[in-house]
Amino acid sequence: MTECNYFRDYPARTGDRMLFKMEHYLEQYDALLGSWQGRDISFLEIGVYKGGSLPMWQGFFGPASRLVFLDIDPACRALALPGTVVEIGDQADPDFLGRVGAAHGPFDLIVDDGGHKMHQQITSFRHLWPRLADRGLYIVEDVHTSYWPGFGGGFREPDSFVEFAKDLIDRMHSWYTEDDAGFPLHPLAREIGGIRFHDSLVVIEKRLKEAPVALTAQNGKVGRSRRMLEVRGRRSIF
Template identity: 90%
Template sequence: MTRYFRDHPARTGDRMLLKMEHYLEHYDELLADWQGRDVSFLEIGVYKGGSLPMWQGFLGPGSRLVFLDIDPACRDLALQGTTVEIGDQADPVFLEEVGVAHGPFDLIIDDGGHKMHQQITSFRHLWPRLADRGLYIVEDVHTSYWPGFGGGLRAPASFIEFAKDLIDRMHSWYTEDDAGFPLHPMAKEIGGIRFYDSLVVIEKRLKEAPVAITAQNGQVSRSRRMLEVRGRRSIF
């Protein structure tokens, strides 16, 4: 397994990198197949600029690397081959401008202000700009448990609760309550959601309604009946 991210701190220069250490191991696992690929990349949050050389060294030389920050001083931290846009991640107009100018993106990472309205607004407006098979990663979601950031344990407005709701939306194919729990459009867009300590990873995978297969003696049949039956007590 690659150790690019875990080994990177020992290779840093004068730009400070601030990450939870266990994120680096997760990135080595999650993104092993991405190393050297030319992709369209967006990260929210520049801070001291330490992540710019990290991502530039990991992704392919033809990648489009865009970074966002609310601090105008961060513009001076841009490296050759990168773009730093200045604006508020909770401003839908700014996010739309970024999406039009630079999207669609293959990989989006939110390491910005970590407040609930920031994370949720950014996701809502940038998810449509994420390409099929892309990943949307939100860091530092432990702030969902901090009232000072708009969170709190099971606080309805927290990003963690928002992400839990995405699980329901992903599974809304299987509803037996069309009025109370209708099919949500994001069921056709979310391929998977992974929760790690302080990280949420949402995979975009455009798809049609799930199909059940039966196979015997090499003969395969397909059916969507599982999505249509109501009042079921067994799938067998």
Template identity: 65%
Template structure:
């Protein structure tokens, strides 16, 4: 998708030439290898993964290629143990629902605080041939929607809606056409800020209040 380039420009322009640790799932013909190596430069640690053993031939100095199935949790755990943690993870692999959701579940713990997890081609969440379908609960888009709720579980009064650790780990979730971006931001209970006569005070009332009748 050509609009991905605009999204990445806005998202990563401050990271250009940095020494980040990077993982991309999906090599195919290797088109993105030159792109990312040129963008991040020689200080970056670049790791790619693909299911096709022939992709190993594209390995070069400054760039590692691992061979394995992204729907195999054991493979992902081993890859992360060898090369992680990562600052940026991009899933541009097989685009099937079990592949995208398994990769997120196993790799998210190996994303650094402040890091980004990007899932490309999420239009396949609407394709039955990829395990998707409109509002199918285990599609990548629906999983991300659930994470929006979980991110806000600090504030829920619903007895059936428990507190989720995602609330302490996710800083933001961005939806673009065919693209989902999750920012990892480790944090404690959110606080509101009040300034009066030059004095600043903090409060957790927004989180601690229950049975609210008003936002005030």
């Protein structure tokens, strides 16, 4: 398998548009998205700023990709490249997000590099997650702002995006509840395939699925059961 260095090498190829990303994000994008290079996908990024990421994403994905960018600053509309769309609106406005999703979704990849405030990141996720396609990725950048009071965050601040993402881990595992009243099965258990925390990045994978199955296999005979999800008072089998 050829190692992908597209993103790590990209800063040396930039033009007059400023690209503003944490350096270690580029290494993570090479690892996460290497197999996506050249694919025709539907893509959404929140946050345009100086427009430096538009040519970066456009050069990575296939020529028939649908690339949509959002920003609250009307001046960013002029930064659209041929083959891209820049929509102007507030990422914390559910009606705006609904219109964008209806017009351009579903998306294979969503990247939130917008205002980085807690209500912005959480509102965007809640309203755009339904517009993410199966096997798609939802990436939130700069989640270190979850520790900054000026952005609505703070260490263990309940309303921060990091704490919100930690709660998604519980929702993903709610198949296995033994407390149906206090910890009921959540619909996101059928939609979240995985959650990865990197330095300042949270990556949430969408994978539509049925209830998990436990396998037993011996001498080529395979058994499948969902009994694990039904029993209570579990004890270790080891």
